[in-house]
Amino acid sequence: MNQVRRLTQSGECLENGRDSDLVIPIMGPTGSGKSSFIRALLNDLASPGPEVSNGINSCTSVVQHYFFEPKSKSLQAKINGRRVVLVDTPGFDDTNASDLEILRRIAVWLTASYGGQMKVAGIIYIYPIFPGRYTHNDRTNVKVFKKLCGNNGIKWVTFATSRWDQEEAIEALEGKGVFTTREGQLHSHWKDMLASGATSGRLAKTNSPRGKYSAHSLLEEVITKGLENKAKEDEFAGVMVALQEQIVKKKRNLPKTAAARELKKKLDVLMREYNSLGDNETVRQKTRAIVGQLDELKISLGGRIKLFLLGNS
Numbered sequence: 346m347n348q349v350r351r352l353t354q355s356g357e358c359l360e361n362g363r364d365s366d367l368v369i370p371i372m373g374p375t376g377s378g379k380s381s382f383i384r385a386l387l388n389d390l391a392s393p394g395p396e397v398s399n400g401i402n403s404c405t406s407v408v409q410h411y412f413f414e415p416k417s418k419s420l421q422a423k424i425n426g427r428r429v430v431l432v433d434t435p436g437f438d439d440t441n442a443s444d445l446e447i448l449r450r451i452a453v454w455l456t457a458s459y460g461g462q463m464k465v466a467g468i469i470y471i472y473p474i475f476p477g478r479y480t481h482n483d484r485t486n487v488k489v490f491k492k493l494c495g496n497n498g499i500k501w502v503t504f505a506t507s508r509w510d511q512e513e514a515i516e517a518l519e520g521k522g523v524f525t526t527r528e529g530q531l532h533s534h535w536k537d538m539l540a541s542g543a544t545s546g547r548l549a550k551t552n553s554p555r556g557k558y559s560a561h562s563l564l565e566e567v568i569t570k571g572l573e574n575k576a577k578e579d580e581f582a583g584v585m586v587a588l589q590e591q592i593v594k595k596k597r598n599l600p601k602t603a604a605a606r607e608l609k610k611k612l613d614v615l616m617r618e619y620n621s622l623g624d625n626e627t628v629r630q631k632t633r634a635i636v637g638q639l640d641e642l643k644i645s646l647g648g649r650i651k652l653f654l655l656g657n658s
């Protein structure tokens with residue numbers, strides 16, 4: 346638990362968790378719509394929701410949980426008095442915090458809440474269907490996410506694409522079926538996880554429980570799937586994600602977890618990219634930030650590269 350205690354110094358966690366809680370972390374890149382999804386669920390219940398930003402900078406900086414009490418009778422019947430805990434997370438590629446810091450904040454919440462015994466009922470990964478390209482960074486972020494979940498966690502994952510409310514407007518400009526085509530392309534990027542039991546869904550920015558791609562129906566699907574993954578008949582199983590299990594049960598330090606090792610690979614590639622851009626102040630700043638993270642992850646860099654990067658500072 347030392348690792349957990351050390352981690353909690355830099356982050357939030359949920360105190361007084363109940364075994365019966367249905368915990369659902371919401372993950373995905375910065376700006377993908379994680380906080381908007383939670384707001385859409387909470388707004389019509391007049392609860393204070395997470396902050397959402399339409400600026401260019403990342404918005405959510407700490408992991409924060411919200412309790413959701415469904416109005417829908419069918420969902421109420423399914424959860425049968427349990428609390429639904431939605432966990433908003435900051436996305437990788439954040440404007441203000443490094444990927445390693447983001448991973449640390451997520452690890453803190455997952456390991457420190459529920460005395461390290463927390464089991465999630467589902468994990469939602471939100472990615473915007475439009476605009477933008479599926480970049481190398483997007484691919485590596487999903488790889489880190491996959492390692493964070495671990496093999497056991499994959500069947501609890503739902504990939505949700507956001508921004509489906511823009512489909513009609515964009516089709517008018519770019520032709521019929523453009524969103525469906527993009528969705529198919531995303532599914533092919535996620536095919537391994539989809540083949541291993543992850544599912545997918547669509548989201549639109551709406552507060553209406555009856556909206557076409559409503560946050561409510563997606564959440565209901567996720568909870569239904571989570572409750573169906575039973576340990577024994579009539580017993581909710583839940584899953585401990587790999588990141589949590591490796592820190593709590595296997596007592597690994599964060600840098601030794603599979604997710605952090607995957608993150609190292611991403612940083613290595615970024616480092617090579619910046620190195621090839623030549624020597625200027627922006628490149629030096631970016632590479633210094635990456636070197637800091639790699640150092641923390643105990644990557645041994647060739648002395649020559651380090652000298653090249655830091656020698657000019």
Ligand SMILES: Nc1nc2c(ncn2[C@@H]2O[C@H](COP(=O)(O)OP(=O)(O)OP(=O)(O)O)[C@@H](O)[C@H]2O)c(=O)[nH]1
Nearest residue numbers: 375376377378379380381398399403404405508550
């Ligand atoms: N049209 C449309 N806009 C959306 C949708 N989801 C999110 N947005 C907008 O996208 C922007 C970013 O949304 P956020 O919910 O703050 O994204 P986030 O994933 O929480 O971002 P970080 O907190 O920075 O990690 C805001 O302007 C939202 O209004 C959607 O489904 N449709």
Ligand SMILES: [Mg+2]
Nearest residue numbers: 379380404405
């Ligand atoms: Mg947010």
